[in-house]
Amino acid sequence: MSVITAQLLARFDVPGPRYTSYPTADRFVDTFGEVDLLHALAQRQLGSVGKPLSLYVHIPFCESLCYYCACNKIITRHKDRAAPYLHYLAKEVDLYVRHLGPAQAVSQLHLGGGTPTFLSDDELQQLMALLRRAFVFVPGSELSVEVDPRTVDESRLAKLAAWGFNRLSFGVQDFEPAVQKAVHRIQPAEQVFELVAAARRLGFASVNLDLIYGLPLQTPDSFDRTLALVQVLRPDRIALYAYAHLPERFKPQRRIRPSDLPSAADKVAMLSRSLEALTAAAYVYIGMDHFALPSDALAVAKRQGRLHRNFQGYSTQAEGDLIALGVSSIGRIGSSYSQNAKTLEQYVAMLEQGHLPVVRGLALTRDDLVRRAVIMAIMCHGHVPFESINLAWMVDFKSLFAKELVQLQDMQSQGLVQLSDKGIVVTAIGWFFVRGVAMVFDRFIQADRQRSQFSKII
Incomplete structure (x- = not known):
């Protein structure tokens, strides 16, 4: 090379x-609203009947703040905030069923956040029951959930499997204790190793690890040590993201000292050495920020020219309509994008008035x-x-x-x-x-x- x-x-x-x-989400306009989304849903009924949907559900709650995070989240230790949120998710689902019709086929579900596993077992079961009542999950559906390793054990993973989840994504970011402390996310490597082993025993089809390079106190050598542990873990997929330091937009990042961030040259070295290490370990470089073992569905899709990219990154799912539920979530229907209200207060207020909570979007x-x-x-x-x-x-x-x-x-x-x-x-x-x-x-x-x-x- x-x-x-x-x-x-x-x-x-x-x-x-x-x-x-x-176009990217920054190009969405607030003149696109519920009327436009309803038009797109009506067009789908005319032209896409029978084509399975994808679902995305945003759970915004987190118990603690990660300084690097740019997600839409609500930091709280009050677990009782989840129940009202599920109530309003149910209202939103009911509105979509009203406009699309019942028993719409679904081939893909992703629970993101925030921290989806902030919800209790009963609440996660309630959410899955809600979705299964409203939609029909086709055989072979991909059901994935983002997991904070600090919020689950093998018992909880077993319940996720029982509810139909077949893909897990563990947020690891970095195994170095100094880096974890700098970003306010302490999680021992042993904990992640135990959870990945449990996921394999439980038969999950794919386990993904999220890593981030460019975090404070990282160096190419320190990230090599994280990569060495990842190679021992050998997850089915790896998402390797570059840290985006945008403190003017994301308030938590103001707690990160710019002087602690690695240089552009060190970031490229981390990426280069990651590529070398992971390809040497037989991972397929899917592109930009994803790696997968040759047997994983993502690597198979790349070999067969069936790779796609959506709001969750690279995917095996063909481009199609995405129903996005929850605060700030972004959906795609036909040739349009739509985004829900970014604050919980506005999201709730719109649903209380019987409106889909879309506040901006774009007709392509x-x-x-x-x-x-x-x-x-x-x-x-x-x-x-x-x-x-x-x-x-x-x-x-x-x-x-x-x-x-x-x-x-x-x-x-x-x-x-x-x-x-x-x-x-x-x-x-x-x-x-x-x-x-x-x-x-x-x-x-x-x-x-x-x-x-x-x-x-x-």
Whole structure:
């Protein structure tokens, strides 16, 4: 692989989207509301009957604050706050059933947060019963839940399995005690090892570990030690995220001293060494922030060209409609995105009035849809065949994206992409900067260079 030069580092030490959607959520507008979402739901009934839905449920509560966190969360030790929240989730589900009709098929469920396992066993069971009454989970459905290792034991994992969950994601971030202390998230490695072993005994189809590089007090050597423990654990999947330090947007991050953060060069070293270590351990590099064992469904999807990307990251599920439930959650119906109220107070007030709690969103234009197809091809496959885009969207790629192809010529000279008459291919070194390649086709980014709301590409 080519050497990552200082010039490349300097050029790409800039903010950029993760592209879990296009256009990205910062482009949503508050003129998109419930009426627009209801229109999209009505269109689905006309054109997508029988196509399974995905569900996302946001549980915002956490018992303690992690300083790095950029999620929408409510820090509280009052467990009694969960019951009223479930009451309003039920109201939201009822509204969707009213507009979509009963017994809609579902092929994917993800519980995120916050901390979904903040809920008690009875409350988690109640939530699953609510969803199963409202929807029909098709055979082979993927049911996943994010788990804070500090909130579960083998008994709780057994209950999650009994309720149908077949995929777990443990939030680990880093095993180094000094780093854990710096981000206010102390969890012994032994605890994680015990839980992963328990998950395997219980027959979960896939166990994912979330890791973050770029946290305070991390160094390439210290992160190597975390990677060594991860290789011993050998989870089915690994999500490796770059820490996004945006204290002006996320108040908890103000507790992190900028002087404790690793340099851009050290972050690239962590990413590079992670790639080397995990691929040497037989993990398949799925792309940008995901790794999987060759037997895992995600790696199989990559080999077969069936990889997709959604609001939870890389996925085996084909692009489709996503019903998002709970505070701040983002859904996708047809060619539109919608986001719920970000505060619990507004979320509750809208549901009390009988309204779906959507407060902003976006109806995609044809140009948005074409660009989304190109960006997702880059992010998921590292390859954009011109002919497939031309046929799918009845366009002339070279004419439509003439300016973008000129920009890519400079990236080609840097060894990031290869251009030909047939298409665009991201090189091995280009995967380090794949978000930068995708940004070339983002008309909003190209028109507005104020990107400070995003995480750094590296």
